[in-house]
Amino acid sequence: MRIIRAEHSRRHVLSRMLAATAAALLTGCDAASRSTWLPKVLGVGERASRGAQRLVSGRRALAQEFSAADLSPQFRSNGTANPDNPEYQALAANHFADWRLKIDGLVQRPLQLSLPELRAMEGRTQITRHDCVEGWSAIGQWTGVPLATVLGMAAPRPEARYVVFHCADPMDADGTRYYESVDFDDAYHPQTLLAYELNGAALPIANGAPLRVRIERQLGYKMAKYIMRIELVASFAKIGAGNGGYWEDQGYEWYAGI
Amino acid sequence: MTDLPHVPSAAAHEPGATKILYYRHSLAVRILHWINVVALCVLLMSGLQIFNAHPALYWGKSSYSGTPPFFALAHGFPSWLTLPDGRWLAMGRRWHLFFAWIFVVNGLIYVVYSTLSRHLARDLAPTRKDLRSIRRSIIDHLHLRHPTGAAARRYNVLQKLTYVFVIFGLLPFVILMGWALSPRLDTVIPGWVDIVGGRQSARTLHFIAAWTLVAFVLVHVFEVLISGVFNNLRSMITGRYVVEKEHADHSR
Numbered sequence: 001m002r003i004i005r006a007e008h009s010r011r012h013v014l015s016r017m018l019a020a021t022a023a024a025l026l027t028g029c030d031a032a033s034r035s036t037w038l039p040k041v042l043g044v045g046e047r048a049s050r051g052a053q054r055l056v057s058g059r060r061a062l063a064q065e066f067s068a069a070d071l072s073p074q075f076r077s078n079g080t081a082n083p084d085n086p087e088y089q090a091l092a093a094n095h096f097a098d099w100r101l102k103i104d105g106l107v108q109r110p111l112q113l114s115l116p117e118l119r120a121m122e123g124r125t126q127i128t129r130h131d132c133v134e135g136w137s138a139i140g141q142w143t144g145v146p147l148a149t150v151l152g153m154a155a156p157r158p159e160a161r162y163v164v165f166h167c168a169d170p171m172d173a174d175g176t177r178y179y180e181s182v183d184f185d186d187a188y189h190p191q192t193l194l195a196y197e198l199n200g201a202a203l204p205i206a207n208g209a210p211l212r213v214r215i216e217r218q219l220g221y222k223m224a225k226y227i228m229r230i231e232l233v234a235s236f237a238k239i240g241a242g243n244g245g246y247w248e249d250q251g252y253e254w255y256a257g258i
Numbered sequence: 259m260t261d262l263p264h265v266p267s268a269a270a271h272e273p274g275a276t277k278i279l280y281y282r283h284s285l286a287v288r289i290l291h292w293i294n295v296v297a298l299c300v301l302l303m304s305g306l307q308i309f310n311a312h313p314a315l316y317w318g319k320s321s322y323s324g325t326p327p328f329f330a331l332a333h334g335f336p337s338w339l340t341l342p343d344g345r346w347l348a349m350g351r352r353w354h355l356f357f358a359w360i361f362v363v364n365g366l367i368y369v370v371y372s373t374l375s376r377h378l379a380r381d382l383a384p385t386r387k388d389l390r391s392i393r394r395s396i397i398d399h400l401h402l403r404h405p406t407g408a409a410a411r412r413y414n415v416l417q418k419l420t421y422v423f424v425i426f427g428l429l430p431f432v433i434l435m436g437w438a439l440s441p442r443l444d445t446v447i448p449g450w451v452d453i454v455g456g457r458q459s460a461r462t463l464h465f466i467a468a469w470t471l472v473a474f475v476l477v478h479v480f481e482v483l484i485s486g487v488f489n490n491l492r493s494m495i496t497g498r499y500v501v502e503k504e505h506a507d508h509s510r
Contacts, residue, residue, distance in 0.1 A: 011487065026341070029300075033342040033349045045356030053442045061445035072322035129320060129457060131441050133347065135312035136321035137457050217442045251348035257442030258355065 039251065050255040059185050063216035066127040072138040075130075075198055077206035080178065083169035083226055091168075096210040101194075103150060105231035106160035111153060115196060115210050121145045124193055132220040133252065142214050144195030148188045150230070160232040163187040164239060165213055165224035171246055180224040181236050181244040181254075182215055191216045194227070219256035221247045280411070282499035287377065290368045291494060297361040298471065300353055303341035305468055307350030310334030315465060319456030329462075358436065365429060381413060382422055388415040404485045410501050424474055428467060435464035 032038040104110040125143040167178035193214040203209045208225025241249035313334040314327035372378040438451045438460035493499035
């Protein structure tokens, strides 16, 4: 009897110790999440994933393309559905006739392109899957100009390393605008488009009119909508909070290949 | 994931004692086991954090195909089950994608180690004799009867089959389905995710495989508790496990 009781109390103590340890660990993990050092340590995972994925998949490997039967009946709009920005609203009211895409920064020939000028260039149409960081996917047909074509016209200077998309949509009360950036591997990828059509019709405002970028090997937040300006830079350290994008500045990974 | 050397390397045999303390788990297996425990806990809890960003599951290539999700939770999993504890997708992803590396590297080391050290061939691969005793082993398990004496030194057949299934089936599968969620890894062979029906099917299977692992862990911990919790825990911490000498032939 006494032995059994001793066994019971030992178990009791043990399970309490385990529960206390688990609780302490979890509290520690939650506190560490709010520290400045832990996200940096965990960021090693992002760099490892980026390196490994480039190694196994090839720089110009193509994303899967789908058939018309796979199209989502309605392509989901996420994030901004209609930019709360008077300048943008004025452009939209005039069907973007006065909108110009500016390409500047580290380029030899800064450009300004209108929507008809972009449409006049040789385009590409592709049916691809859009994967949101939240977990959902939608399939849409995109038509646009390869970003490589526009970059070729602007002729990046040798020191340029990143392409930054400056957007019209304010994201918070301060009026911080959405922005994103990619490296030249993705910028010159054959499926990277400046898209002006979705499912055969002009790009709706909810999905980024007049122009959004398609970066088919990364998650949705990389694919900036409402693009106003494309800037070539050697470093994005001085743009926004310096992490290469609006969501990156909120703690998301710059490399969104997984 | 334990190591059962043929020859007890430390048979502490006190005069008159009926118990033999022998070396059951190698240091490598013990370290790899506990790293795996931590990694899987973090992966599960951060995985639920990620799931909560869109708490619905679909079958097929996309989420918006005209058919509604076949599984959805209105508010997701409770925050005490997620890492971090509040809604915080960015940090959940950081935890998940960092510990995914720990888990994969740890698993690779385990596979190499257990092959080279013959842990796999000696302790985990079921023998023909094992397979013949499967019926009896099922009945023993249902009656919560556990081998004693010499038989307790080796894994029983259900244990072997379960470990082999988890190590070489479930764990690689959950990793593969995680990779299927990566738009970049989907380009390795465009369309490979269609093997399981598409990316949203892969997400569903990743989720189901994760809960199957939880079910395994619950059974594993249950068996640890009812077959001598201190003995089992000690063996996975110090390596040493006690068997009763007098019952050496009891279970034959």
